[in-house]
Amino acid sequence: MPSDLQRARIGQYLGEAQAEHMKLLSEFLSMPSVSNDPENVRLCGQWLAQLMQQCGLNAELFETGGNPILVGRLGVETRSAPTVLLYAHYDVQPPGPISAWVSQPFEPEVRDGSLFARGAADDKSQILAILLAIRTLLATDVPIPNNLILLFEGEEEAGSPNLPEFCLAHLSSLRADIALAIDGKRHYTEVPTLRFGIRGGLSIDVRVKTAPDDLSLSYQNIAQNAAVEIAHLAASLFRDDGKVAVPGFEEGIIPPTDEEESWLRDLEFDTSILREETGLPLPDGFDTVDFMRETIFSSVLNVTGLSAGYSGDGHKSSIPNSGLLKIDCRLALGQEPTLVLQQVEQYLRHCCRTGMIEINVDHRHPPSRTNATDPRVRWFIKAFKDAVAEDVALIPSFGGTGPHKVFVDTLEAPLIWVALPQADCNTHRANENIRLDVFFEGIELMCKLLLSSGLPRGTAEDQHCRGSAWHDENLGTQKTDR
Numbered sequence: 001m002p003s004d005l006q007r008a009r010i011g012q013y014l015g016e017a018q019a020e021h022m023k024l025l026s027e028f029l030s031m032p033s034v035s036n037d038p039e040n041v042r043l044c045g046q047w048l049a050q051l052m053q054q055c056g057l058n059a060e061l062f063e064t065g066g067n068p069i070l071v072g073r074l075g076v077e078t079r080s081a082p083t084v085l086l087y088a089h090y091d092v093q094p095p096g097p098i099s100a101w102v103s104q105p106f107e108p109e110v111r112d113g114s115l116f117a118r119g120a121a122d123d124k125s126q127i128l129a130i131l132l133a134i135r136t137l138l139a140t141d142v143p144i145p146n147n148l149i150l151l152f153e154g155e156e157e158a159g160s161p162n163l164p165e166f167c168l169a170h171l172s173s174l175r176a177d178i179a180l181a182i183d184g185k186r187h188y189t190e191v192p193t194l195r196f197g198i199r200g201g202l203s204i205d206v207r208v209k210t211a212p213d214d215l216s217l218s219y220q221n222i223a224q225n226a227a228v229e230i231a232h233l234a235a236s237l238f239r240d241d242g243k244v245a246v247p248g249f250e251e252g253i254i255p256p257t258d259e260e261e262s263w264l265r266d267l268e269f270d271t272s273i274l275r276e277e278t279g280l281p282l283p284d285g286f287d288t289v290d291f292m293r294e295t296i297f298s299s300v301l302n303v304t305g306l307s308a309g310y311s312g313d314g315h316k317s318s319i320p321n322s323g324l325l326k327i328d329c330r331l332a333l334g335q336e337p338t339l340v341l342q343q344v345e346q347y348l349r350h351c352c353r354t355g356m357i358e359i360n361v362d363h364r365h366p367p368s369r370t371n372a373t374d375p376r377v378r379w380f381i382k383a384f385k386d387a388v389a390e391d392v393a394l395i396p397s398f399g400g401t402g403p404h405k406v407f408v409d410t411l412e413a414p415l416i417w418v419a420l421p422q423a424d425c426n427t428h429r430a431n432e433n434i435r436l437d438v439f440f441e442g443i444e445l446m447c448k449l450l451l452s453s454g455l456p457r458g459t460a461e462d463q464h465c466r467g468s469a470w471h472d473e474n475l476g477t478q479k480t481d482r
């Protein structure tokens with residue numbers, strides 16, 4: 001814990017640096033680093049690498065098969081202490097229809113105490129909070145108890161296609177005792193929020209082609225219609241009761257542990273907020289456990305889009321020859337994306353009446369959850385709660401997907417997600433924003449997190465961490481993923 005004097009120095013520094021921190025955030029948000037725009041992602045990565053250096057880190061930009069990955073290090077080579085790996089991403093989602101934005105997505109604008117821009121919450125304000133916290137602690141001479149590795153990715157929004165290979169290739173230099181992903185948003189009560197896993201993701205494109213070209217209506221009785229076929233396939237995916245009709249789809253799902261269920265019961269939940277946010281007619285008595293069971297512990301298959309034929313003004317008298325169906329699955333712990341893909345593919349081929357069907361996977365992530373009984377996780381939760389000195393929301397998993405398994409399996413570090421932005425930050429939607437008080441507090445919260453180590457203080461002073469007697473004695477060699 002920092003002394004009162006150190007705390008005062010940190011407070012003074014943060015107060016004086018506010019205008020500069022705000023300027024850096026605006027500059028960062030002006031860069032349109034949309035994942036599928038490699039040139040702009042690279043420019044943003046170069047800017048960020050420079051900032052990492054300025055914040056006192058040894059930073060390096062690594063080429064991958066796609067967008068660069070940035071790695072920053074502090075103390076790892078020179079000091080024997082536990083190592084914390086901090087993960088975040090500097091790419092952003094595409095802005096979507098510009099007409100839905102009040103101000104331009106890459107021209108940050110302050111309105112009513114919030115800064116609006118694509119990436120304001122996901123994930124640029126969070127990356128900046130990490131860097132500015134490190135800079136603050138170094139500038140105020142407050143010692144950071146752990147070695148740090150920062151890993152910033154430029155393709156998270158595109159499914160992190162190069163991250164697993166990168167981690168495998170840099171295994172020894174990315175070794176850490178615990179990994180923290182600084183991403184996501186807080187529970188609606190705004191208390192600091194920790195999450196411990198993700199659902200798996202599987203995006204599939206299904207195309208049918210019934211003829212080389214659209215045909216005149218006069219062939220109707222002998223030709224097949226791609227629009228009808230796409231609609232048939234979409235409907236075939238669901239039974240009359242709305243459940244997924246793909247045989248075996250929900251097999252293998254691992255239920256939540258008693259502890260995970262107990263975290264859910266501790267969470268505040270307000271059905272009226274959810275009703276308002278979603279417009280759904282939720283029944284009274286629908287509670288946190290029901291909600292979470294459906295959104296993080298179950299799997300789902302979603303038709304996210306379908307297109308075929310003509311849907312403009314007036315009518316076009318022809319038989320559509322091709323159609324597209326887009327499917328997105330969220331997979332619960334225990335489900336294997338490859339097996340689910342096989343099941344869906346086999347079922348669609350069985351249902352397709354034209355025989356001309358093409359199935360492609362866009363991206364896939366395996367589901368993964370950190371084992372909450374791992375001693376490192378226990379230490380981190382306790383240290384974090386002590387450091388922030390307020391309630392903390394513990395949520396077993398995101399309903400969404402992201403890179404998780406690569407940390408727990410490849411790097412063998414338990415991963416915990418720490419979220420800084422407020423709940424109504426419009427992540428992935430128009431008018432994404434970060435409240436400025438939340439951003440400034442977020443830097444302070446990151447200072448506390450960096451000082452709270454998450455690992456037992458003093459135990460690593462004279463010993464090496466991973467692979468050492470200290471590591472084995474204190475942490476054991478157990479795997480952290482289930």
Ligand SMILES: [Zn+2]
Pocket residue numbers: 089122123156183184
């Ligand atoms: Zn994100």
